Amino acid sequence: MEIKKNVNLKNYSTFKIGGKAKYFVIAKNEDEIKKAILWAKKKKIPFFILGGGSNVLFSDEGFRGLVIKLRNTRYEIRNTKLIAEAGVPLQKLVLETAKKGLSGLENLAGIPGTLGGAIWGNAGAFGREIGDVVEEVKVLDVRGLKLEIKKLKKDDCKFGYRDSIFKKRKNWVILEATLKLKKGEKKEIEERIKEILKLRKEKQPLEFPCAGSVFKNVLIETVPRKIQEKFKEKIKNGFLPAGVLIEAAELKGYQIGGAKISEKHANFIVNIGNAKANDVMQLIEKIKKEVKKKFRVQLEEEIKLVGF
Ligand SMILES: Cc1cc2nc3c(=O)[nH]c(=O)nc-3n(C[C@H](O)[C@H](O)[C@H](O)COP(=O)(O)OP(=O)(O)OC[C@H]3O[C@@H](n4cnc5c(N)ncnc54)[C@H](O)[C@@H]3O)c2cc1C
Structure with a gap:
């Protein structure tokens, strides 16, 4: 395990944005993860756990x-x-379980990143979330210098829309998870995956670096009555998509520096060339301000901001 200095973080984020990590290490097993954490603790410096870097700025x-x-x-x-x-x-897990005729992960086809990152944010799409199939999660509790293993059952994980207990427990590192899948028809599962990937390609600006949806969709109860009425046809499973509000605020295509609100999907900010994190932050502020002004709705970031 080699701890490197001054590593460019843009190479480890799907946004392709970011400065340098003072120290950086790749941990390939539980032992290396523990060693890396203890190294940071002894040096009294903060550490950040990174998965696929597909939900961070x-x-x-x-x-x-x-x-x-x-x-x-x-x-x-x-x-x-x-x-x-x-x-x-x-995606490795989506494909490998499909090959074995196991159903449960097919709707998550095309979501980048790692299993740990997916569990942290309860990643989901097309009406299904990773939390639906979680049976148990093994975590490392890193409070103090004595690291402790804990096992959480599904209910303890408190999965909600893009939410879990892991977002609140800053001292927990997800090490492993057990997922409970169902026997299904291999052919049907593989067809569903193809269909999902096609839909994603149609809807998402996959040709540019990005970090997926920037904002969470909005719980309909928190939207003023008049605005609910205005967008009633767009409400999905009790949520008003953030992209609908951003588009209605006429912000599609709005650009600051190298960052642009996608023309294809208004809840995506894309890096169209050497975008700075600062460009993205300015766009985020602009979107929040306009949506608040026009619809009295406070948008909340889905992406995790790191080092701000
Ligand atoms: C093109 C594109 C499409 C996307 N579509 C979707 C979608 O349809 N649905 C959806 O939900 N998301 C989507 N996303 C967002 C993203 O892919 C998911 O949130 C993904 O699950 C993040 O996983 P990651 O490994 O990349 O996490 P990272 O970005 O590396 O990390 C995200 C957060 O999780 C924490 N974390 C990661 N691993 C661990 C661990 N082992 N223990 C503790 N904390 C950890 C990190 O500290 C960080 O705070 C999309 C992103 C892109 C770029």
Whole structure:
């Protein structure tokens, strides 16, 4: 395990944005993760756990601590159970479980990043979320110098819309998870994956670096009555898509520096060339201000801001 200095974080984020990490390490197993955390603790510097970097915006100043990129990638399929380490790419699991005729992950086809990142934010699409299939999550509690393993059952994970207990427990590192899948028809599952990937390609600006949806969709109860009425046809499963509000605020295509609000999907900010984190932050502020002014709705970031 080699701890490197001054590593460019833009190479580790799907946004392709960000300054340098003062220290950076790739941890390939539980032991290396523990060693890296203890190293940072002894040096009294902060650390940040990074998965696939597909839901983060690193600041232009970077991170003045140790970034620990997880690459613990062991997994095993036992009957209908999948036991996988946090660093396994989610898409690997989508495809491997489909091959075995196991259903449960197909709607998550095309979501970049790792299993750990997906569990942290309860990633989901097309009406399904990773939390639906989680049975147990193994975490490392890193309070103090004595690191402790904990096992959480699904209910303890408190999964909600793009939410979980892990967002609140800053001292927990997700190490591994057990997912409970269902036996299905391999052909049907693979067809569904193809269909989902096609839909994603149609809807999302996948030709530019980005970090997925910038804002969370808005719980309909929190939207003023008149605005609910105005957008009633757009409400999906009790949520008003943030993209609908951004588009209605006529912000599609709005650009600051190298960052632009996608023409294809208003809730995506894309890096159209050497965007700075500062450009993205200015766009985020602009969107929040306009949406608040026009619709009296306070948008909340889905992406994780790091080093600001
Ligand atoms: C083109 C595109 C499309 C997307 N579509 C979707 C979508 O349809 N649905 C959706 O939900 N998301 C979507 N996303 C967002 C993103 O892919 C997901 O949120 C993904 O699950 C993040 O995983 P990651 O490994 O990249 O996490 P990272 O971006 O690396 O990290 C995100 C957060 O999780 C924390 N984290 C990561 N791993 C661990 C761990 N092991 N223990 C503790 N904390 C951890 C990090 O500290 C950070 O705070 C999309 C992104 C892109 C770029």
